[in-house]
Amino acid sequence: MKVIITGGAGFLGKRLAHKILQLGALTDARGNQRQVTELILFDIIEAQGFNDTRVKTVAGDLGDANLLVAILANTDSVFHLAAIVSGEAEQDFDKGMRVNLDGTRALLEQCRKLAKSPKIVFTSSCAVFGGPLPALIPDHQELYPQTSYGVQKAMCELLISDMSRKGFIDGRSLRLPTITVRPGKPNRALSGYCSGIIREPLNGINAICPVEPSTRAWLLSPRKVIDNLIIGHDAPASAFKHTRAITVPGIAASAQEQLDALRRVAGDEVANRVTVKIDPLVTYFMNSLPIEFEANFGRALGMTADTNFDEIVKAHIEDSSQ
Amino acid sequence: MKVIITGGAGFLGKRLAHKILQLGALTDARGNQRQVTELILFDIIEAQGFNDTRVKTVAGDLGDANLLVAILANTDSVFHLAAIVSGEAEQDFDKGMRVNLDGTRALLEQCRKLAKSPKIVFTSSCAVFGGPLPALIPDHQELYPQTSYGVQKAMCELLISDMSRKGFIDGRSLRLPTITVRPGKPNRALSGYCSGIIREPLNGINAICPVEPSTRAWLLSPRKVIDNLIIGHDAPASAFKHTRAITVPGIAASAQEQLDALRRVAGDEVANRVTVKIDPLVTYFMNSLPIEFEANFGRALGMTADTNFDEIVKAHIEDSSQ
Numbered sequence: 006m007k008v009i010i011t012g013g014a015g016f017l018g019k020r021l022a023h024k025i026l027q028l029g030a031l032t033d034a035r036g037n038q039r040q041v042t043e044l045i046l047f048d049i050i051e052a053q054g055f056n057d058t059r060v061k062t063v064a065g066d067l068g069d070a071n072l073l074v075a076i077l078a079n080t081d082s083v084f085h086l087a088a089i090v091s092g093e094a095e096q097d098f099d100k101g102m103r104v105n106l107d108g109t110r111a112l113l114e115q116c117r118k119l120a121k122s123p124k125i126v127f128t129s130s131c132a133v134f135g136g137p138l139p140a141l142i143p144d145h146q147e148l149y150p151q152t153s154y155g156v157q158k159a160m161c162e163l164l165i166s167d168m169s170r171k172g173f174i175d176g177r178s179l180r181l182p183t184i185t186v187r188p189g190k191p192n193r194a195l196s197g198y199c200s201g202i203i204r205e206p207l208n209g210i211n212a213i214c215p216v217e218p219s220t221r222a223w224l225l226s227p228r229k230v231i232d233n234l235i236i237g238h239d240a241p242a243s244a245f246k247h248t249r250a251i252t253v254p255g256i257a258a259s260a261q262e263q264l265d266a267l268r269r270v271a272g273d274e275v276a277n278r279v280t281v282k283i284d285p286l287v288t289y290f291m292n293s294l295p296i297e298f299e300a301n302f303g304r305a306l307g308m309t310a311d312t313n314f315d316e317i318v319k320a321h322i323e324d325s326s327q
Numbered sequence: 328m329k330v331i332i333t334g335g336a337g338f339l340g341k342r343l344a345h346k347i348l349q350l351g352a353l354t355d356a357r358g359n360q361r362q363v364t365e366l367i368l369f370d371i372i373e374a375q376g377f378n379d380t381r382v383k384t385v386a387g388d389l390g391d392a393n394l395l396v397a398i399l400a401n402t403d404s405v406f407h408l409a410a411i412v413s414g415e416a417e418q419d420f421d422k423g424m425r426v427n428l429d430g431t432r433a434l435l436e437q438c439r440k441l442a443k444s445p446k447i448v449f450t451s452s453c454a455v456f457g458g459p460l461p462a463l464i465p466d467h468q469e470l471y472p473q474t475s476y477g478v479q480k481a482m483c484e485l486l487i488s489d490m491s492r493k494g495f496i497d498g499r500s501l502r503l504p505t506i507t508v509r510p511g512k513p514n515r516a517l518s519g520y521c522s523g524i525i526r527e528p529l530n531g532i533n534a535i536c537p538v539e540p541s542t543r544a545w546l547l548s549p550r551k552v553i554d555n556l557i558i559g560h561d562a563p564a565s566a567f568k569h570t571r572a573i574t575v576p577g578i579a580a581s582a583q584e585q586l587d588a589l590r591r592v593a594g595d596e597v598a599n600r601v602t603v604k605i606d607p608l609v610t611y612f613m614n615s616l617p618i619e620f621e622a623n624f625g626r627a628l629g630m631t632a633d634t635n636f637d638e639i640v641k642a643h644i645e646d647s648s649q
Contacts, residue, residue, distance in 0.1 A: 098493065136569030137467075145459075147469040148485070149569045156489040160482045163470070167478040171420065247458030247471045 006031060006039040007079055011067065011112065012086030013046025016187055017128075017230065019054065021084060022046055024231045026057055032239035033081055034124055034175055045076055048087065067108035073115045082124040082238060085112060091132060091290060092193035094154035105157035110164060117173040125165065126238045129178040129250065131223055133159040134295040142298045144252055151293040152195075166249040169242075177245070179237045179303075182225040182255030182310075185263075186321035195290035199224060202260065203267055203318055206278035207325070215284035218261035221296045225255040225310055226317045227324070233308040240306050254300040254310040256317075266314040270322070328353060328361040329401055333389065333434065334408030335368025338509055339450075339552065341376065343406060344368055346553045348379055354561035355403055356446055356497055367398055370409065389430035395437045404446040404560060407434060413454060413612060414515035416476035427479035432486060439495040447487065448560045451500040451572065453545055455481040456617040464620045466574055473615035474517075488571040491564075499567070501559045501625075504547040504577030504632075507585075508643035517612035521546060524582065525589055525640055528600035529647070537606035540583035543618045547577040547632055548639045549646070555630040562628050576622040576632040578639075588636040592644070 008025060012018040022044060025031065030038045044059050046052035051064040065072045067087060077083075087108065088094075094101030109127070116123050134142060136149030150156045158178075165176035187200040198215050199222055205212035225233075233253050258266075268276035300308070311317050330347060334340045344366060347353065352360045366381050368374035373386040387394045389409060399405075409430065410416075416423030431449070438445050456464060458471030472478045480500075487498035509522040520537050521544055527534035547555075555575050580588075590598035622630070633639050 098495075145469045147467045150485070150489070151492065151569065153489055153493070156485050160485050163472070163478050163481050163485075167472070167475055170473065171475070173420075247473065 006033060006041050006081045007043040008041050008082045009045045009047055009076060009080050010084045010086060011047050014048035014050050014052035015086060016189060018046060018086050019052060020227055020231050021234055026059065031082060036241055047076060067111055073111060077115050077119065080119065080123050083116060084126045084234060085109060086128050090192055090194040091152055091154040092195045094157060095152050098153050101153050101157055106160055109161045113164065113168055113174055117168065122172060122174045124238055125174050125176040126234055127161060127165055127176060127178045129158045129162050129180045131180050131182055131295055133180060135293045138295045142295045144299060144302045152290060162250045169249045175242050176249050177237050178250045179234060180250060180252045181230060182223040182253060184227055184230050185224050185317060188325060195287050196222065198287060202264060202279050203321060206267065206275045207271060211278045214260050214279050214281045215287040216260055216291050218281060219259050220291050221257050221259045222291060223255045223257055223296055223298060226320050228320055229309065229311055236307050244306060251303045252298050252300045253303050254308050256310050257297040258314045263314055266318050270315055270318045328355060328363050328403045329365040330363050330404045331367045331369055331398060331402050332406045332408060333369045336370035336372050336374035337408060338511060340368060340408050341374060342549055342553050343556060348381065353404060358563055369398060389433055395433060399437050399441065402441065402445050405438060406448045406556060407431060408450050412514055412516040413474055413476035414517045416479060417474050420475050423475050423479055428482055431483045435486065435490055435496055439490065444494060444496045446560060447496050447498040448556055449483060449487055449498060449500045451480045451484050451502045453502050453504055453617060455502060457615045460617045464617045466621060466624050474612060484572045491571045497564050498571045499559050500572045501556060502572060502574045503552060504545040504575060506549055506552050507546050507639060510647060517609050518544065520609060524586060524601050525643060528597045529593060533600045536582050536601050536603045537609040538582055538613050540603060541581050542613050543579050543581045544613060545577045545579055545618055545620060548642050550642055551631065551633055558629050566628060573625045574620050574622045575625050576630050578632050579619040580636045585636055588640050592637055592640045
C-alpha cells in the first residue's frame with residue numbers, strides 16, 4: 006500500500022508519518038488491513054528525521070503537475086495536510102486561493118486520473134463555520150466562514166464531497182479544532198497563540214496572550230488529531246451519506262482555563278510568564294470561530310477528544326522530552 | 328452607468344436587458360438612482376433583437392482574459408447569468424467546473440481589479456441545497472448539494488461572500504427557483520420539463536412529464552425572476568451581514584398541480600397533450616432538490632413570488648403573444 010502525506014515536512018505531517026510507520030498498516034478502500042510499503046512525504050521542503058526504508062521524501066510544489074503525476078502513480082491513500090495557514094491566507098488572498106484551493110484541486114484531479122480512486126483525507130478546519138452560531142454546533146450547521154482560509158477550506162469540502170459522489174475519489178474532509186500544543190516556532194495561524202501561551206513559558210520564554218482571557222477556543226492535542234486522522238482514513242466509504250465532511254471532536258477551553266491548567270501542571274513561575282496584550286486581528290478571527298461542537302458523526306466513527314486541558318499540557322511536556 | 332449582462336444572449340439575459348432599458352436607471356453602490364448609459368450583452372453568441380443605442384453586444388468566452396479586461400473597464404454593475412446548466416454540468420464535470428467555477432472566478436478577479444468595485448449579481452440556484460431537508464427550508468439551511476451544478480454554484484457563493492467581505496467586489500448571490508415557463512426550445516437543465524409540460528402543449532406539441540405527477544418543485548415565472556434580480560441588484564450592501572447569498576421567493580407546486588393549472592387556463596385538449604414517462608436522472612435531480620423555502624431575507628428585501636401557478640401559465644401565454 007502506497008501512502009502520501011502532503012505537508013509531510015510539517016509538524017503534523019511528520020507526526021502522522023511516524024504514527025503510520027508505527028502502525029505498519031491502514032485500512033484500504035476494500036476494508037482490508039494492508040501493510041504500508043511506501044510512504045511519501047511531500048512538502049515544499051524536504052522532511053527530515055526519517056530513517057526507514059518505507060519513507061521517501063519529495064520536495065516540490067503542489068502546482069507542479071508533472072511532479073504530482075510522478076508521485077501519485079499507484080497511490081492508495083493521500084493525507085492532504087499542506088496549506089497556507091489562516092493568518093497568511095487572510096493577508097494574502099491570492100496565495101491562499103492558489104495553494105489552498107487550486108493546489109487541492111490539482112491534487113484531487115490527479116487522483117481522479119488514477120486507475121483505482123484513492124482515499125483522500127483532507128484537513129479542513131472549524132474555520133468553515135462563522136456568522137450567527139448556536140452555543141453548541143450541530144454537525145449540519147450552515148457554513149458562513151468569515152475568513153478567506155475558512156472559505157477556501159469550505160470550497161474544497163464541497164468539491165471533495167462532489168468528486169466522491171461521482172466516484173472520482175474516496176474523500177473525507179476532517180474539520181480539525183485548533184491544534185495545541187504545537188511544538189517549535191510560532192507559525193502564522195491566527196490561533197497560534199493557543200500553543201504559544203503554553204509552549205513558550207514551558208521553555209522559559211515570556212509569551213503574549215493576544216485575546217481576552219475569557220476567549221474560548223475548540224482545541225485538540227496533536228496526539229488526538231493524529232488518531233482521528235487515521236480513524237477518518239480507515240472509515241469505510243459506506244459510512245458517508247450526503248457529505249464527506251466530518252467535524253472532529255475537541256474540547257472547549259478559555260485562555261484563562263488554558264493558563265490555569267498550565268499553572269496546575271507546571272507551577273506559578275511558568276504560568277506567570279504570560280501577559281495579556283490584545284491583537285485586533287487575532288481577536289476578530291477567534292471571535293468569528295465557533296466554540297463547541299456536537300461532533301456526533303465523528304464520535305460515531307470512533308473519534309475522541311482529550312479528556313481535559315491538563316491532559317493536553319501533560320502530553321505536550323511528555324512529547325517534548327522525547 | 329455601465330452595466331454588463333453575461334449570458335446576455337440567453338432568454339433570461341435578454342429579458343433582463345429589456346427590463347433595464349425600460350427602467351432606464353438602477354441604484355448604484357452609493358444608493359443613487361443612475362441612468363444606464365451603456366448596457367453590454369456578453370455571451371458566447373451575439374445577442375439578437377436589440378435596437379437601442381445604449382446596447383452593445385459582445386460575443387466571446389468568459390475564459391478570454393483580454394476580452395474580459397476590455398469589456399469590464401469602468402463597469403458599475405454586472406449581472407452574471409452565464410452558466411452551464413444542471414444536466415450538462417452533471418454529465419460533463421470538467422466543462423461545468425471550467426465555466427461555472429473558473430469562468431465566474433475569472434470574472435470576479437477582473438472586477439476586483441477595477442478602481443471602483445462593481446455590484447455583481449450572481450444567479451445561484453436552489454440546487455445548492457440537498458441531503459436531509461426539512462419541509463420548509465430556512466434561509467440558514469446547510470448546503471449539501473447533490474449535483475455538480477449545485478456544488479459549483481455553492482463554491483461561487485462562498486467566493487462571492489468572501490470577496491465582498493474583503494471589499495474586492497459588492498456581490499450578491501440569488502438562489503433562483505426553477506424558472507418556468509421558459510420560451511423557445513428545451514435546454515439541458517434537468518428541471519427543463521417544468522417549462523416543457525406547459526410550453527409544448529400550448530404550441531400544439533405533445534410533451535413528456537419525466538417525473539411522477541406528485542413530484543413538487545419550487546417555481547418562479549421569468550417576470551418575477553427579472554423583478555427579483557433588479558431588487559437584488561438595487562439592495563444596499565449594508566443589507567447583508569455574514570453572507571451575500573439570498574434565497575429568492577417562489578411557489579411550490581407538483582407536476583399534477585402545474586398540469587391542472589394548464590387545464591384550467593387552456594382547456595382539456597391542451598392539457599391532454601402531456602404524458603408521464605419517468606426519466607431516472609431527472610427524477611434523481613428533482614428529488615435531490617428542496618421544495619419549499621421561507622425566503623425571509625429575500626422577502627425582507629422586497630422580493631416576491633407569483634401568487635399561484637395559474638398566474639404563471641397566463642403570464643407565459645401573454646408574453647408569448649407579444
